[in-house]
Amino acid sequence: MLGTNPDSVLLLRKCIKTEKRPVMLCPTRESNPKPLVRQLHLRPLDQLSIITKSFCMVKNREDLLKDNKDEIRVMNGIKFLTAVTVISVHVLFYMALSGISNAQDYDKAIEGKGGLFLHIDIIVDTFFAISGLLHIKGLMGRRQNLLSVLLKRYIRLIGPFAVLIFYLISVSKHTGSGPGWYLGIQEETNVCEETWLRSLLMINTDIKDICHAVTWYVPCDYQFAILGTLLFYFYQNNKRLGYTAFAVAVVFSMIIPGVLTYWFRLPVVHFMDIGKMIREIRDTWEVTYTYTSPFSRASAYLVGVAMGYLMSVYKPADYRKSVSMTWSILGTAISLGAMLATLSIGYITKFREYYPLEAAFLAGTNRIVWAAAICCIIGMCEYGTVPVVSSILGWPVFTPLSRLSYGIYMIHPIIVQRHKFAQRAPHKFDPYGVVLDTTSTLVVSIGLSYAMWLFVEAPLINITNQLFFNRSKEPQPSKSRGENGIQHKNGVAKTKKFAHLVSARLRIHAGRATTNYYRALITIVMSQL
Known part of the structure; x- marks a missing residue:
């Protein structure tokens, strides 16, 4: 009818x-719903819908694997390989803390070719340089509320950090036992129970009070983000003031560690006295002064800020291959040589007389040289042609792995501690065993950091962006005109x-x-x- x-x-x-x-709890690519409005205009049901969608594992997995338009591919490889290096260093570190049966072989390795890597702790400055680069590049990309940027950065860092602190306080002490368990786990748990609030407030960088071996990095990174945002604020209001403030910050970032090293007669490279680490790891006050404190490590971050500014002004997409292959290869080779020279500082200073002025100069400049070399390699790969290095560092597999590098960095010490401190016999130092331990720890850390991404990191990022910092934009009308202007x-x-x-x-x-x-x-x- x-x-x-x-x-x-x-x-x-x-x-x-x-x-x-009906509302879809797990949107697909075809649906592509537009983000909702800000939290103040949302009904409770809409807020609940946003929260449930943020935990969608399919979407979070796609976010992990997707390629961003302006992503710097070589930086993904650098971040992941840095995380792998940190794991191998901590495997050796905890092996020494828990006891080595063939200590003479360990000493021979350090006195030989292995001594060239005594300053391997500087590898962490790679993370600081990349963090500064990405932070200032994001600020230069579009206009946004600077306080909102700092809040988003805090939420990005605090998720895995809070999970780690909860594990250390409530779970880790029940996961094993052994002669070295108190030194490695129980004491750490007791310290974390007393100082967890300062850690979550991003103000805890003292070696006596840090919850975990790597947790000093998180407060440093966040305080550097505040510094970078403040410098950008000066630049945004007055370019000359911004340049001046940046120059002053760079000068002080070199003067402060140099003066502290000279005044207290501190070593340029820490952690070379294995016996002291075993006896009194929490009492090494000099580590707090020039290693874990942000005022002594800001130089690497500021180099990254400068590189991020240059890459924002001279976008790689517009200046691709503007540097010849010859200069690109030469610049990369010089950078690798500078990195090797910086690593060998520990070996050089260990077997020669201590000179305060020399130590102060090295302490004030070594981190800035390392960060400049890292940024130079990134620049040569982005603006020039470096045949082998660009292909390796830009491997697509490194894209998701680099996004997991923060979780890998935070999680891997727990795995190493459980293995080393629960063992009831001394460890045997063997290069093959170190490689095997590093590989197994890396695999487990990747799996756990992937779970951390799906259930903690990605949901927090999604909820923050949707509820507080909605970035949806109205479609802009086309500015192009037809051939007939009147029509x-x-x-x-x-x-x-x-x-x-x-x-x-x-x-x-x-x-x-x-x-x-x-x-x-x-x-x-x-x-x-």
Whole structure:
């Protein structure tokens, strides 16, 4: 009967289309829903919908694997390989803390070629340089509220950090036992129970009070983010003031560790006295002064800030291959040589007389040289052609692994501690065993950091972006004109008028969807009578 009146059927279909569709808890690529408005304008049901969607594992997995448009690919490889190096260093570190049966072999390795890597702790400055680069690049990319940027950075860091602190306080002490368990785990748990609040407030960098071997990094990174944001604020209001503030910060970042090293006669490289680490790891006050404190490690971050500024002004997409292959290879080779020279500082200073001025100079400049070398390699790969290095560091597999590097960095010490401190016999130092321990720890850390990403990191990022910092933008009208300017102007005016009428009509129908539906049914029935 309905088929006899096409107008009635068309009216019924229009009314049905105005009905609300059910909310999808796990949106697919095809649905691609637009982000909702800010939290103040959301109903409780909409807020709950956003939270449930944020925990969608399918979407979080896609976010982990996707390629961003302006992503610096070589940086992904650098971040992941740095995390792998940190794992191998901590395997050796905890092996020494828990006892080595063949200590003479260990000493021979350090006195030989292995001594060139005594300053391997500087590898962490790679993370600081990359953090500064990405932070300032994000600030230069678009205008945004600077306090909101700091809040987002805090939420990004605090998720895995809070999970780690909870594990250390409530779980880790029940996971093993052994002669070295108190030194390695129980004492750490007791310290964390007393200082967890300072850690979560990002103000705990003292070696006596840090919850975990790597947790000093998180407060440093966040305090550096505050510094970078403050410098950008100066630059945003007055470029000359911004440049001046940056120069002053760079000078002080070199002077402070140099003066502290000279005044207290501190070593340039820490952690070379294994016996002291075993006896009194929490009492090494000099580590707090020039290793874990942000005022002594800011130079690497500031180098990253400078590189991020340059890459924002001279975008790699616009200046691709502007540096010749010869200069690119030469710059990369010089950077690798500078990194090797910086690593060998520990070996050089260990077997020669201590000179305070020399130690102060090295302490003030070694981190800035390392960070400059890292940024130079990134620049040569982005603006030039470095055949082998670019291919290795830009391997697509490193893209998701680099996003897991923060979780890997935070989780891996727990795995190493459980293995080393629960063992009831001394360890045997063996290069093959170190490689095997590093590989197994890396695999487990990747798995756990992947779970951390799915259930902690990605949901927090999604919830923060949707509820507090909605970045959805209204579609911008095309600025291009047709060949006939008058026709284009008239056409645009008519199109806008028609769109306005259609949108008004749709708003009326959307507000009365149910009423129109029943009216359409009555109209159809009456038309057939």
